[in-house]
Each structure stands twice: as C-alpha cells, then as structure tokens.
Amino acid sequence: MVTINSWGRLSREEHNVVALSDRGQIQASLTTPGLAHGMGRSYGDVCLNPQGEIWITTGLDHFIAFDESTGRLVCEAGVLLQDIQRLMIPRGWILPVTPGTQLVTVGGAIANDVHGKNHHVVGSFGDHIKSLTLIRTNGETIECGPDQHPEWFSATVGGVGLTGVIASAEIQLRPVAGPWVDTETIAFDNLEEFFRLSDTSEAQWEHTVSWIDCISKGGGRGLFMRGNPADTKDRKAPKAGKLTMPIVPPVSMVNRLTLRPFNMTYYHLKKWQAKRELAHYEPFFYPLDNVLHWNRMYGPKGFYQYQSVVPREVGQDAVQAMLKEIARSGDGSFLAVLKTFGNRQPLGMLSFPQPGVTLALDFPNHGDRTHKLFKRLDAIVREAKGRIYLAKDARMPKELFEAGYPRLAEFIQYRDPGISSGLSRRLMGS
Amino acid sequence: MKLKKKIAIIGATSAIAEQCARQWAKENPSEIVLVSRNQEKAERIASDLKVRTPDAVITNLQVDFLDAGQIQELIHQIYQSGNVDVALIAHGSLPDQEACQNDLVLCREALDVNGISPVLFAEAFAMQMQKANSGTLAIIGSVAGDRGRKSNYTYGAAKGLVAGYVQGLQHRFANTNVKVVLIKPGPTDTPMTAHLKQSGAKLAPVDRVAAEVVRGIESGQRVIYTPKIWSVIMMVIRNLPHFVFKRLDI
Numbered sequence: 001m002v003t004i005n006s007w008g009r010l011s012r013e014e015h016n017v018v019a020l021s022d023r024g025q026i027q028a029s030l031t032t033p034g035l036a037h038g039m040g041r042s043y044g045d046v047c048l049n050p051q052g053e054i055w056i057t058t059g060l061d062h063f064i065a066f067d068e069s070t071g072r073l074v075c076e077a078g079v080l081l082q083d084i085q086r087l088m089i090p091r092g093w094i095l096p097v098t099p100g101t102q103l104v105t106v107g108g109a110i111a112n113d114v115h116g117k118n119h120h121v122v123g124s125f126g127d128h129i130k131s132l133t134l135i136r137t138n139g140e141t142i143e144c145g146p147d148q149h150p151e152w153f154s155a156t157v158g159g160v161g162l163t164g165v166i167a168s169a170e171i172q173l174r175p176v177a178g179p180w181v182d183t184e185t186i187a188f189d190n191l192e193e194f195f196r197l198s199d200t201s202e203a204q205w206e207h208t209v210s211w212i213d214c215i216s217k218g219g220g221r222g223l224f225m226r227g228n229p230a231d232t233k234d235r236k237a238p239k240a241g242k243l244t245m246p247i248v249p250p251v252s253m254v255n256r257l258t259l260r261p262f263n264m265t266y267y268h269l270k271k272w273q274a275k276r277e278l279a280h281y282e283p284f285f286y287p288l289d290n291v292l293h294w295n296r297m298y299g300p301k302g303f304y305q306y307q308s309v310v311p312r313e314v315g316q317d318a319v320q321a322m323l324k325e326i327a328r329s330g331d332g333s334f335l336a337v338l339k340t341f342g343n344r345q346p347l348g349m350l351s352f353p354q355p356g357v358t359l360a361l362d363f364p365n366h367g368d369r370t371h372k373l374f375k376r377l378d379a380i381v382r383e384a385k386g387r388i389y390l391a392k393d394a395r396m397p398k399e400l401f402e403a404g405y406p407r408l409a410e411f412i413q414y415r416d417p418g419i420s421s422g423l424s425r426r427l428m429g430s
Numbered sequence: 431m432k433l434k435k436k437i438a439i440i441g442a443t444s445a446i447a448e449q450c451a452r453q454w455a456k457e458n459p460s461e462i463v464l465v466s467r468n469q470e471k472a473e474r475i476a477s478d479l480k481v482r483t484p485d486a487v488i489t490n491l492q493v494d495f496l497d498a499g500q501i502q503e504l505i506h507q508i509y510q511s512g513n514v515d516v517a518l519i520a521h522g523s524l525p526d527q528e529a530c531q532n533d534l535v536l537c538r539e540a541l542d543v544n545g546i547s548p549v550l551f552a553e554a555f556a557m558q559m560q561k562a563n564s565g566t567l568a569i570i571g572s573v574a575g576d577r578g579r580k581s582n583y584t585y586g587a588a589k590g591l592v593a594g595y596v597q598g599l600q601h602r603f604a605n606t607n608v609k610v611v612l613i614k615p616g617p618t619d620t621p622m623t624a625h626l627k628q629s630g631a632k633l634a635p636v637d638r639v640a641a642e643v644v645r646g647i648e649s650g651q652r653v654i655y656t657p658k659i660w661s662v663i664m665m666v667i668r669n670l671p672h673f674v675f676k677r678l679d680i
Contacts, residue, residue: 001628002627002628002630016628017627017628019621019624019627021445021621022471022621023474024470024471024474059621062474062475062477062478063477063478063481063482064474064477064478064481065477065481066481066484068484073481075481087481087482
C-alpha cells in the first residue's frame with residue numbers, strides 16, 4: 001500500500017497502486033475495483049480511492065499519430081498537456097483549451113472537462129475531443145465521440161473517471177503563430193466594473209481572467225487580465241527558473257497575518273504596472289507551474305479550493321455575497337480567480353462549466369472554522385442555482401451536488417460498477 | 431546546430447531506453463533504429479517517436495536476443511544504411527533472486543539476458559565501429575554489478591560481467607575514435623521495478639535518469655552513475671569490510 005495525496009493534501013490515505021504502461025494490457029490490469037489516477041492535480045477526493053486500488057495512467061504517455069495538415073492529434077490518455085504544448089506550439093498548433101496548470105494528463109483533462117481563460121470563445125476541453133477509447137472493467141472497449149455513441153461520450157467527458165478508463169483520445173488542435181500572447185492588465189475597483197470589462201472584452205479578447213482581492217473592504221477590487229494569441233514568432237523565450245517549495249511548513253503560510261499585506265501589495269503593484277505586454281504562453285497560462293509543490297505552503301493540514309459557478313443574471317449579487325462572507329471570515333487566498341463562462345451548454349452530463357460567472361479560491365484547512373464558511377458559501381450557491389466544481393471539491397454536501405448537477409440520474413446509468421472513488425462514495429453512495 | 435545522428439537502441443522497449451529515445455528525438459536525429467523482442471510494444475514506441483520527430487526515419491527491428499548469429503547479422507544490416515553514431519544497449523530484466531536460487535533454468539535465463547546478450551550486441555557493434563573508426567557504444571549496467579549482495583546477486587553477477595567486459599572494450603578502443611560508455615543506474619522508476627515501488631522503495635524518475643544518460647553519452651564519459659549520488663553510495667558499499675557488510679540486510 002502506498003500513501004497517495006491529491007493536490008489539496010487534505011488526507012494521507014493508503015492505496016494499492018497498479019501502474020498502467022502498456023496500452024494493449026490495460027484491460028488485463030483492471031481485475032479488482034479501482035480508479036484511474038493521472039497526475040493527482042485535482043484538489044479533493046475525485047482522484048482518490050482510499051484503501052482501494054489506483055490505476056496510475058502516467059505511463060500511458062505515447063503519441064499515436066499527428067496530422068500536420070489538419071491538426072488532429074491522437075495520443076494515449078497519460079500524455080501531459082505540457083508535452084503536447086511544448087512539442088506542437090513550435091509546429092504551429094496549440095491545445096484549444098488548457099487549465100491553469102499544464103501538468104495534467106489528457107485523460108484527467110477529459111474526465112474533469114477542464115476549462116480555460118477562453119471558455120467564452122471555445123468552450124471546454126471536451127468540446128475539442130473528436131473521439132476517445134474507453135475501457136470498461138467488464139471487458140468492453142467503447143469508441144465514442146460526438147458522432148459515435150454520443151451518450152457514452154457525454155457521460156465520459158466530465159464523468160470524473162467513473163465510466164471506465166480512458167485509454168486514448170483524438171484531439172483537434174488549433175493553429176497558432178507562435179508561443180506569444182498579447183496581454184493587457186486593467187485594475188478594477190468593484191464587481192460592476194469587472195462585469196463591464198468582461199462584457200466589453202469578450203468579443204475582442206480570446207483569454208480573459210481576473211485576480212480578485214478577496215479580503216479588501218467591500219470586496220471586489222481586482223485585476224482584469226486579457227490576452228490574444230500574438231502573431232510574433234521570433235523572440236527569445238524567457239528562461240523558466242524552477243522554484244521548489246522544499247518543505248511543508250509547520251503551519252500554513254497563508255494566514256490572517258500574511259494575506260492582507262500580500263493582497264494589498266499585489267493589487268497596487270500590478271495596478272501601477274498595468275500595461276500591455278507580450279507574454280510567453282507558459283507564464284501567462286501556467287503562472288504556478290514553475291513553483292514545484294506550491295501546495296505545500298498551506299502547511300500540514302492542506303487546503304481546500306472552493307470553485308463555484310452561478311448564472312449570470314444573479315452573478316453579481318451572488319459573487320458579492322460570497323466575497324462579503326469571505327472578507328468577514330478573514331480567511332481566503334492569494335489566488336482568487338473570477339471569470340465569466342460563455343453562453344454554451346456543457347457537453348458532459350457532469351461537466352462543470354455552464355453559462356455564468358465562476359469564482360475560485362483556496363482556503364487553508366482550519367477545520368470547523370473553514371467548514372462553517374463553506375456552509376455559508378454553499379447557501380449562496382444553492383440560492384443562485386449554481387454548482388461546485390467536482391475536480392476541486394472535497395466536502396460539498398450531497399444535496400448541493402444533486403441540485404447543481406441535474407443530469408446526475410442520467411449519468412448514473414453509464415457508471416462502470418468496477419470503478420469507485422472517494423468522491424463517488426461521498427456523493428453518489430457507491 | 432547539432433549534426434544529425436543515426437542512433438541504434440537495443441532493448442528499445444525498456445523504459446530508460448524509451449526515454450532516451452524521446453530525448454534524442456528532440457535533437458532532430460536522421461534515423462533511430464529500434465531493436466526489440468516485442469513487436470507490438472516497439473510499434474507503439476516507433477509511432478510515438480514518429481510524432482515527436484517527423485523528419486527522422488524510425489526503423490523497428492525484431493531479433494532473438496540470445497542468438498549470436500542473428501545478432502551479428504542484424505548489426506551488419508543496420509550498418510548497411512550508414513554508420514551508427516550512437517548505439518545504446520539497454521535491455522535487461524530484474525529476476526527474483528530467490529526464484530533463481532531454486533530454479534536453475536530461471537537463473538540461467540537471468541544470466542543470459544542481463545549478461546551474455548548485452549555483451550554479444552556490444553561485440554557486434556564493436557566490430558562495426560572499429561571498421562568505421564567512429565561511434566559511441568553505451569551499455570546499461572547497474573549499480574548491482576559493483577558488489578554481489580544476497581538480495582540480487584544473480585542479476586548483479588550478470589551486470590558485473592558487463593562491467594568487466596566494458597573495461598576491456600574501453601582498453602581496446604583507448605586510442606581510437608570509438609567511445610565506450612558504461613551506465614550504472616540506481617533503482618529507477620520503471621515497470622521493471624514497479625513491485626519495489628509498491629513496497630515503498632524510493633526510485634529515481636526515469637526521465638531524469640535518461641537525461642543524465644544522454645548527456646553522459648554526449649560527453650563520452652566512461653562510467654555514468656545515475657542519479658550521481660549512487661557513485662558515492664556504491665563507493666561506500668564496495669569498500670565496506672566483509673565483517674560489516676555481512677551484517678547488512680541488503
């Protein structure tokens with residue numbers, strides 16, 4: 001048995017580990033109930049199977065085929081987004097959607113139907129999958145995609161690994177001139193301004209995202225960042241220095257003492273520097289990937305991420321209310337992210353993105369105190385008819401899950417009975 | 431701009447070899463020749479490399495790793511299409527020591543695949559490299575070959591055979607353009623050691639080991655310990671007096 005953590009480091013549960021490394025042998029490895037696990041970058045228990053079996057997929061990291069003329073890439077599910085980006089961007093192709101870290105597997109990106117800063121333009125990761133191979137524990141292999149067994153596809157995209165093991169996928173990449181992004185940062189003082197910036201930016205800017213100062217008085221000031229792929233090609237790439245958080249400090253470094261000065265300084269510094277500039281895609285898309293193990297800074301008890309989406313009509317009020325609760329609690333994070341989703345229905349039965357506005361924050365784990373805050377946030381999300389992101393969740397109550405994901409009953413029919421996770425047992429009962 | 435290289439990899443489906451191939455693929459090689467026993471796995475690796483380096487010619491060849499005649503013929507064939515710049519001999523398997531003690535057939539197989547076979551390949555390359563007076567021949571040995579230990583001395587003995595053989599080969603080619611490199615990885619995170627990981631062993635990441643192997647081959651180092659810390663660990667183990675050593679459960 002081996003101890004496996006997810007990114008939030010909230011538990012240290014034992015798992016029996018089986019490494020999948022041979023695409024031809026996956027089926028043979030699924031003999032006892034388990035769960036596929038890639039890089040373990042989701043925050044809570046969606047990628048864990050405490051006291052059970054874990055099928056590590058990072059050895060399934062082969063490219064299978066690439067068509068330079070159409071940008072169609074076929075690869076195994078354990079390939080990292082980083083590998084695709086670094087190989088393909090110099091050749092003129094880029095992943096259409098990437099989350100805030102590129103250290104995730106293709107299989108994980110599909111299973112959580114991840115989104116990026118350009119959701120309003122291109123949707124989520126699953127929208128660019130042309131087909132995938134799903135291996136079930138009963139011996140079946142199902143090829144599915146938007147045009148082939150679409151019901152299986154819709155269950156598997158965003159299906160948090162519960163429909164089978166994703167073995168490989170065909171991804172439609174997008175043409176890109178080079179690794180550069182034209183960016184602009186604009187400071188805003190309140191949510192009204194944020195929404196105005198979102199509305200006026202989305203037609204012209206592919207990427208939009210905001211950092212928000214979650215503990216300033218009144219809440220809602222922040223920095224709006226927008227970017228477009230640049231035409232520039234020939235420019236020297238910055239040298240990426242790797243930092244490592246070498247130890248787990250005895251207490252969280254994110255606390256009431258550090259948070260306010262950090263947020264204040266960050267806001268004013270960036271506001272003062274706010275300008276247009278050409279950025280390399282790696283620091284722009286993945287600002288934290290260069291700090292290895294940054295999750296350790298929250299100390300031995302780990303941390304939660306709380307990411308919700310609420311419909312646009314009630315978005316401003318709901319976000320304002322959540323920020324107020326957070327400011328009042330005095331907890332909160334360096335990383336508070338606000339982003340509007342585009343007006344498109346999610347592809348997956350359990351996909352997270354839906355039209356509206358999404359707020360994501362990290363919270364150091366202070367036990368009861370943190371859970372009390374979450375209860376108040378849950379109430380706001382429920383009232384707004386929003387939902388919480390499964391990839392980030394470790395604690396939402398079952399009824400909030402059921403209210404937020406109306407296609408749950410439909411999804412259940414496609415579950416693989418040989419697969420279960422901490423999250424599925426907590427929220428679906430098995 | 432680096433010169434384009436022709437690279438031959440024996441035991442191409444081994445995890446370290448595969449990672450080395452990926453590193454070389456980044457350098458824009460002209461040709462990568464994969465030699466293996468498992469056709470299906472090798473094809474998977476070949477198509478992966480083809481995506482990574484579309485301009486290179488990737489060849490995929492199968493051979494019986496214990497058939498000296500076939501090996502000689504195969505290396506000869508590889509040289510027909512031009513000289514090899516780098517040959518990496520990487521195959522091996524980690525046998526269960528206790529099983530080898532109880533079954534001479536297993537014991538024999540372990541010695542053959544980890545000792546005899548790499549030497550046969552090396553000798554076949556040496557013949558060609560001598561003719562060409564060029565090339566780097568790299569062979570993966572193991573830290574296990576540095577001192578016999580009760581937990582894996584059959585494997586260690588085979589790797590020790592390789593180490594002794596390489597010394598001789600380095601002596602033979604000392605005043606030529608041919609370089610011979612012995613690589614001694616410590617326990618590395620590969621499918622071969624998956625069972626060790628499950629029982630909690632610390633294993634080096636395979637891409638890091640491969641990066642050090644490729645760098646070491648590039649600089650023509652004679653012996654590469656990877657990760658480097660193993661050169662220190664093994665110096666200690668080699669030099670422990672027997673009365674101490676015999677008490678260690680390693």
